[in-house]
Amino acid sequence: MKQDLRTKFADSSRGVYLFGTTPPKNGTTEEATSEIADKLLQRLEHVEFDGLIVYDIQDESSRIDKPRPFPFMQTLDPRAYSKLLREKAERPVITYKSVSQRDEESFVQWLDEAWNEYGVRDTVLVGSPSSEGEIKLSLNDAYSVIADxxxxxxxxxxxxxxxHAAKGNEHERLVSKSAQGCEFFVSQAVYNAQATIDMLSSYARSCRENGTEPKRVILTFTPCGSTKTLEFMEWLGISVPEATRFRIMDAHSPLQESIRICRNNLEQILEAVLPLGVPIGLNIESLTNRKEEIDASIRLFKLLKSIVDLKLAEAEL
Incomplete structure (x- = not known):
């Protein structure tokens, strides 16, 4: 196994580079699941990545009135897929867990199994997508359970x-979550550079005032190759400024244009945030299973990683 993520996250002089993926849909055979994992890792064969993220996909229709652009499908247990990828890639895997559907006892059982049976060592807990419906365990309570x-x-x-753009207080959530045990943060996909700059600047300022070190923030980027993907991004709550939307929709190659936009957004964020001492990482994902978008996510990974590496090297001079 390559060096663990905890060690890498602690070294603020370097970037951390992750690739995000979802488990195959429920009912996929063991053999087919293994083939899907192999195909992903073949794509990443010539990419220097530190680890993977496996998401816990939820039906978020309670969060928004609009219909979901792509149908929701239950997936295999993220822990099982994480274990498979970790063994095949010989790299660490961060496993997401949505906590609202289970009571405390079930969540403790999930943690026991995750650690002992599936070898999960790095996890991101996610709360309910909205306040609608039954929440059996709040995110704050889940943090208390995992701390104990x-x-x-x-x-x-x-x-x-x-x-942060809506309420101006996301930096306070970061400070609070850090106090509850969070060692790193993963952003939603970035298409609005200014919103991210404002949030991270406020976070750095709060840390300075509190005399604490900012935690590592892993910025997520994703390519967008069609109007349908764009609709899905906005359905997920990703802020896409109007001019950016038009640039993608009207481009000769929407995918290439989205990659240019992601590069430009990352450069703006690094310019503003690296001097503030917030350690940065990257997480690249494809929001769809379209081959051209998955291939584009690999190109995007290489491009953005090279930019972060260069900026960090310049900062060392």
């Missing part, structure tokens, strides 16, 4: 710049 658990998980949290 005997296993030494490296705990991460989600950060959403769009919430």
């Amino acid at each position: 658990h005997q296993a030494d998980f490296q705990l991460g949290g989600v950060t959403i710049a769009e919430r």
